[in-house]
Structure formats: C-alpha cells, structure tokens
Amino acid sequence: MVSTIIAKANGKDKVIDFRDYLNLANTDEYAMMHGIGGEKHARVSVIKVVICDYTHGTGENSKTVNANISPTTVAKLLEVCKRNIGTVVLPNDMAPLVEQRVHQSDMKKIANMQFGVLRQVIKFCKSIQNAAQAKKMPGLDVIAGSLVAMLEKEKTAVLEPTQVQNGGFFTYPAHCDITHVQDRVHASKQGPDGYAPVQRLTISHQTYRQDGSLSRYPWYINVTNGMAKVRVSDIGATSFDPSSLKDTEEAFINVSEDDMYRCMVRVERYIDAWEKLNCLPLIKEGLARRQSEVESYRNQQKEGL
Known part of the structure; x- marks a missing residue:
C-alpha cells in the first residue's frame, strides 16, 4: 500500500x-x-x-x-x-558593545570612588579621634586641607579617560x-x-x-x-x-x-x-x-x- x-x-x-x-x-x-x-x-x-x-x-x-x-x-x-x-559570533568592536563596555567601566570607577571616599572619611575621622584623645587637635584649616587632599585623589581616578580594549570576538549558543x-x-x-x-x-x-x-x-x-x-x-x-x-x-x-x-x-x-x-x-x-x-x-x- x-x-x-x-x-x-x-x-x-x-x-x-x-x-x-x-x-x-x-x-x-x-x-x-x-x-x-x-x-x-x-x-x-x-x-x-x-x-x-x-x-x-x-x-x-x-x-x-x-x-x-x-x-x-x-x-x-x-x-x-x-x-x-x-554558535553566534560577534566582534568586540561593534559600536553598541564598545559603548556598553565603556559604560560598565565608568560605573565600576564610580563604585570604586564611592568606596574610596568612604574608606578615606573613616580613616580621617579616626585620625581626628586619636588627635583629640592625645589633646593635639589640629586647626580647622589643617583638617579641611587634609580631607580635600584625600578626596581629590579619588576624584582624579574617576576623571581619567576610560580605556577599552577592542578587537577579538565573543560567542554564545x-x-x-x-x-x-x-x-x-x-x-x-x-x-x-x-x-x-x-x-x-x-x-x-x-x-x-x-x-x-x-x-x-x-x-x-x-x-x-x-x-x-x-x-x-x-x-x-x-x-x-x-x-x-x-x-x-x-x-x-x-x-x-x-x-x-x-x-x-x-x-x-x-x-x-x-x-x-x-x-x-x-x-x-x-x-x-x-x-x-x-x-x-x-x-x-x-x-x-
């Protein structure tokens, strides 16, 4: 049949x-x-x-x-x-991917800066506390100048241009x-x-x-x-x-x-x-x-x- x-x-x-x-x-x-x-x-x-x-x-x-x-x-x-x-293969230097990596890098620098600021403020507060206990309290101008100097270091790191490595490729199923x-x-x-x-x-x-x-x-x-x-x-x-x-x-x-x-x-x-x-x-x-x-x-x- x-x-x-x-x-x-x-x-x-x-x-x-x-x-x-x-x-x-x-x-x-x-x-x-x-x-x-x-x-x-x-x-x-x-x-x-x-x-x-x-x-x-x-x-x-x-x-x-x-x-x-x-x-x-x-x-x-x-x-x-x-x-x-x-498998899908994409070059790393595609404009949307480069933009995304730059954005992620900037967000990482900002996060690092925020953590750095926190670390510097805690360190500075401990220094003031120790100075007060030793009765060697510095003047306000010294305190303000020291704090500004510490925070400027963190600010400078964020303002540096972001460098993203191009070339190569990545894959996904x-x-x-x-x-x-x-x-x-x-x-x-x-x-x-x-x-x-x-x-x-x-x-x-x-x-x-x-x-x-x-x-x-x-x-x-x-x-x-x-x-x-x-x-x-x-x-x-x-x-x-x-x-x-x-x-x-x-x-x-x-x-x-x-x-x-x-x-x-x-x-x-x-x-x-x-x-x-x-x-x-x-x-x-x-x-x-x-x-x-x-x-x-x-x-x-x-x-x-």
Whole structure:
C-alpha cells in the first residue's frame, strides 16, 4: 500500500510522522495554489501530524492521535529549527558593545570612588579621634586641607579617560523558543447531537528545562483528539465549546533538535516539489481561463458599441 509519510522521528515507545494531505485549489482560485476548505473552496491543504504511543503496548493498548498543520506552519517551525543551529559570533568592536563596555567601566570607577571616599572619611575621622584623645587637635584649616587632599585623589581616578580594549570576538549558543497552539473542529462531520471531531495541537520549543539545564529534547508536541459541540458565529466562523469536550485521547512526544530539523526540512522540500509538480499546471490552466474570460468580456463590449 502506498504510504503518505514524508518524514518521521522515533522516541521512547513513541513515533511521530508527517504525512502528505495537500490539496490543490480550484482552477477558478488558481492563485491560491492550495485548497483552503469550506463549501465554496477546494478541500483544505494540510500536512497531517500523527503520534503513535506504544507506552502501554501495541495493538489495542496503543494510542494514535493526529492533527493538521498548514504549509505555512511548517515554514515557521523550520525557521525556528534554523535559528537553533550553531554558535553566534560577534566582534568586540561593534559600536553598541564598545559603548556598553565603556559604560560598565565608568560605573565600576564610580563604585570604586564611592568606596574610596568612604574608606578615606573613616580613616580621617579616626585620625581626628586619636588627635583629640592625645589633646593635639589640629586647626580647622589643617583638617579641611587634609580631607580635600584625600578626596581629590579619588576624584582624579574617576576623571581619567576610560580605556577599552577592542578587537577579538565573543560567542554564545544560538537559541530560539516558540509555542504554537491551535484548535480545529471538523464542523462538516457534525452529528445529530451537535458534536463534531476536534483536534487540539501544541508544538513548543524550550531550550532550557525547569531546573535550568540544557534540554536534549527541546521540542514538545502534544495532540488531543475528541468530540465537542460546534459553535457558529454571526459571520459564519466555526469553533467549538471547550467545556463540552469529551471522548478525548491524548499523546505527546519529545523530539531532539536534529530530528525536528530533519523532519521539517524534508516536509518543506516535499511541499516545494509538490507545488512545482501540481501547481504549475494549475496556474497555467487558471491563467488561460482568466485570459479567455477577459477576451470574452472585450468582445461583448465591442458588440455593445
């Protein structure tokens, strides 16, 4: 039997795969290329995410859940994967970095001055105290002159120009986190009781664990399938009542950076190949039909004259 699986990744007693459920737009909507769903459009074009959980065994003891993501979501997740590759290298002589180091150096000099002033004042007060006890108290002019001389030394250190060494570089790991949450209700499959199938999906990337350590499996994918009552807004948009959610089945999997990157690259490249293979003929046919309509309209205008 032909498989629609584009890419998959294995976890401990779990598997996730990404499947081809792409659909062409109608010829009259050729510029969309992908179907967007609804009564007046072609069937929605998606990539199906399937998680199989064998934690409690195979067969009837296993769980399989699925959710759909758009081609655009695939592109967004791939961008996050790319931003988590390698190490960022920055030269030390970048203007903002030089300015920051100068500022930090100035703040350090001010802090040193404040501590120096405190130290000098304490030293001076002890000298006066000792002189008073020895009944050899100097005059006010001597006291003031000595204090000024001490504080001038601290002031001079702050006024000296700040020298910052440039050149070289520093590095830091490239990290980017994301949380993608979506709810979908298949209103077209609504039953007589008002309930319809529901998909809840969470895809997140968390670089660090709660204890502050670097995560080896930073990608978290959770899917919940169930039934819920359909709600229709005044403008016809469909959603579901979360409080009515029932018959749920849930599964999750943690995926490594390498596995997620590999899967997203394969899915993105498949979508690109699919568009080249299927959308180019669609666009060609759509443009031809559009040109035919334009010419027909022009002929009608001429006949009207």
